[in-house]
Amino acid sequence: MRVLVCGATGCVGAAVVHALRSRGHHVIEGARGAADGRSTMPIDFMQPRTPQAWAEVLGAARIEALVNCVGILMPTRRQSFERVHADGPIELFRGAVLAGVRRVVQVSALGVGADPQSLAMPYLHSKLRADDALASLPLDWAVLRPSLVYGPRSHGGALFATLASLPLIALPGRGRQRVQPIHVYELAEAIARLVEHDGALRAIHEIGGPQVLAYREMLAHYRSQQGLGAALWLPLPIPLMRLTAWLAEWLPQKVLCRDTIAMLERGSVPRDNAAPALLGRTPTAMAHGLAITPPEPLFDLRVQLSPGIDRLLRAALAFMWLYTALISALLPQQSGVLKLLARCGFEGRAGVAVLVVSCALNIALGTLTLVRPRPWLHALQCAAVIGYTATAAINMPELTIDHCGPLVKNLPLLGLVMVLWMAQRNHAVDAARAGMPRNADRRTSAVPRVAALNPAANHRFE
Template identity: 40%
Template sequence: MNVLVCGARGFLGAAICERLVQAGHTVVKGVREPHAFAQEVAVDFSRDLTVDAWLPKLAGIDAVVNAVGILVERSGQRFADIHEQAPIALFTACSAAGVRRVVQVSALGVEQGGSPYFDSKLSADRFLATQPIEWQICRPSLVYGAKGKSASFFRTLASLPVCAVAAQGRQMLQPIHIDDLAQALLHLLDAATPARQCVELVGATRVAYRDMLSSYRRQMGFPRALTVSVPGWLISCAATLLDPIPGAILTRDTWKMLRAGNVGDAAQTASLLARPPKGVDDFMTPAEAPSMREQALAQWRSGLFRGVLALVWIWTALVSLFVYPLRDSLALLAQVQLTGPVAAAALYGAGLLDFTFGVATLLLPCRRLWLAQAALIAFYTVVIGIAMPEFVTHPFGPLLKNLPILAILFLLIAEEKKS
C-alpha cells in the first residue's frame, strides 16, 4: 500500500513512517522541504489550504496519515490553518482523488474544547467524519518517546534534585509510548480494521503528574527528590507572561490542558495492539536509561553553571567598585607591589573586566571565554597565594574556593559543542 504521511519528519510522523516501512508498505513522506532523490513530497499546512494544492500530491496514494500538529502558535503557524483549514482541504482532496483510507491524528480531550488547540483539532475531526471515505480518527494522550520534546522536557524536570509541581501535581495523565502509538496506527490503516471510528489511544496506567515525574526519575536511576508544590495562581501568571514567547512550552492553553487532565479508556488501545499497552513505569528500557539520564542533566547543568559564574563575576565587580572600602582595596594591592595611580587603575580595570566576564557568561558563552576566565582565576590564585599566603590558610578558604570555580569552567569547556 502507498501511504502518504504528512509531518513525516516530526516526532510522531517519523515513528509512523518507520513502522509502516517495517510492515512492507511504501511510504511517501510529506515534508515542508523535500530532499532530492528521496521519496518525499512538499506539503506545507500553513500554505496548502485549497483542494487544488493537494490533488497533485495524492496521485497513486492509497492511504493518508495526517500527523501534523503544533502545540503553540508561532510566526506563520496558526492553529486555524495547520489544524483546521489545511486538513479540511486535504480530506476533501482525498475524497475526490479516491484515497481509500485516511487516519487523522487528533488529541485526547478535544471534545472538552475551551482552547484554540482543541477547537481547531475538533473542527477537522468533525469534517473528516462527514467524508465518504474510510476514515479513522485517533486521539492519543500525552505521547512518550526518547526523541519527543514534551517527554524530554518532563525528563528534565524529573532530573532536578528539587521537583516543582503545579498545584500539588495531582493532574491525572495516561501517557502512551510512541511505539504503541505507531503500532496502533498501523492497525488502523489495515483494511481488516473497521473504518469510520474514533479511537482513544492511551497507556496502561493512569497516573498523577507528580507520580509520572517520580517514575521517570526512578527509571533514570535518580534517588527520590524533594517535591515542592507551586500554587496554581503563580503558574497561571507565568503562563500568561510566557504566552507570547515563541516556542514556550508553558502557555495559557497548555496550562489549561494540564489542569483538565488527559485520561481515557485503554481497552481500545489494547484491542488494536492485541495486548496491553505499556505503562509509565516501563517507558525506559535499562539500556536507554543512562543516556536519558545524561540528556536530562545536560538540559539544565550548563545553564546552572553559567548562572552561578555570572553571579560570581558581577557581584565581585560590584563589591570591588562600590561596596568594599577603597582604602582596604588599595592596601591589598600594595601587598603585590601595586601602589598609587597604578593600583587605582588595576582596581577599576579588574572590576570592569569582572563585570564584562559576568555579562559575557550570560550572553556570549563560548570556549574562549571559559579559557580566559580560567586563566585569569589561575593567575589571581598564584599571585595572591605567593604575596598573601595567609589567604591559603584562612579558615574560610577564600583562595581555595577558586578551585570549584575552575572545576565548573573545566566542565563547561569539556561540554562545549562544536560550532
C-alpha cells in the same frame, strides 16, 4: 499499500513511518521543507492549497491511505493553530476524497470535544474542526486521540525529562493531575493496524498507556530512568504556574504555555482506552518504555562523581561547616564573630543566642554531610550559604569589595553544594543498567521494540 504520512519528521510521524515500512508498506514522507521525490513530498499546511490541487498531487503519487500526524503545541508567527490543525488538513482531506484515497487516519488530541470548555481552548478547538470535517466526508476514516505521548523526538517528553532532572521540582498544585502516557512506538503500531484494518472504520478512538498516573508519579518515572536520586518537590499554586507558563511563551521552546497548563489541569485520561483492542494486548508500562528509550532532556544536568571524589568533596564541605562552628564557639572574641553579629543588629544576649543557633546549625550541616547526605540537606545548605551571604552583604557592604573576597568565595561554595546535590544517584537503576550486556543497544535500533518488554505481548513491533 502506498501511504502518505504527513508530519513525518515529528515524534509521532517518524514512528509511524518506521512502523509502516517495517510491515512492508511503501511510505511517502510528507513534511515542510521536504524535496518532491519518490519517497518524500513537501507539505506545509500554512500555505493554502485547494482540494483540487491536493487531488492532483495525491493522484500522481498513487496514494491509497493517508495518515496526518501534523501538530503544534504553541502557535508562532509562522504557524497558527487554524492553518496547521484545521484549514490545512481539511483541504487535504477533501482532496483525498477527489483522488479516491481509501482511508485517512487523523492523529488528534485527548480532550477534543469532551466538554464545552474545550471549545474555548484554541489548540483543542482547531483539532476538533479537522476531526469533524473528516467525519463528514465520504471516505473511510479513523481519528486517534492519544493521551501524553513520550519517546524519541517527543517535545513534551523532553520537557518533562528536564523538569524531572532538576534538584528542586515545581509541581502545579500538589501534582495530582491524572495522565495516562503512551509510548510513541505503540501509538504508531496502533496507527499502522488501523491503516491495514479490513472493513470500514469511521470511528474515534481515545488511547493511552496501561496506567493512570499522577503528574508527580510521571515525573518520578522520568527522574528514576535518568538514574537520579530522590528530589525535593515544591507544590506551587496554579495561578503561579500559569504565570510561569506565560513567561515561558516568550522563550525559544515549543511546549510550555498557558494552554499546556490548562490541558494538564483537565487531566489526560481516556474515557474508554482503545489501546488494548487496537494493539491486541496490554500496552507497555511507562517504566519499561523509558528503559528501552531513555529520556532525552533538553539540558543534561546529570553529574557523575566517582565514590572517591564524592567522599573527598563531602569531607571538604563538612570540614568547612564544622571548622566554622568550632572557631566561632571556642574563640568568639578572637574570631570576630560577635563583632560581626553586632554589626548585623545582634548584641549582648541576642548575639550569644544567634551564635549558639548558628554553631548548632553548622555542626548539624557538617555532620549530616558526612554521614547522611539527602536532597533536603543540600537545599538547607544552599539556603544557609545564601542567607549568610545576603545578611553579611547588607549589613557589611565593605566585605563585597574586600580584595580577599570573603563573600565572593561563597559562590563556588554554593556551586559545590549544587554539584553534590545533582550527583546523587538512583542506585537501583544504576545497578540494573550495570547488569545489562555491554553490547546491548537501547537507542540505535532502527526497529522499535517497546512491545517486546510486555510479557503478555503476542506481537513484536517489528
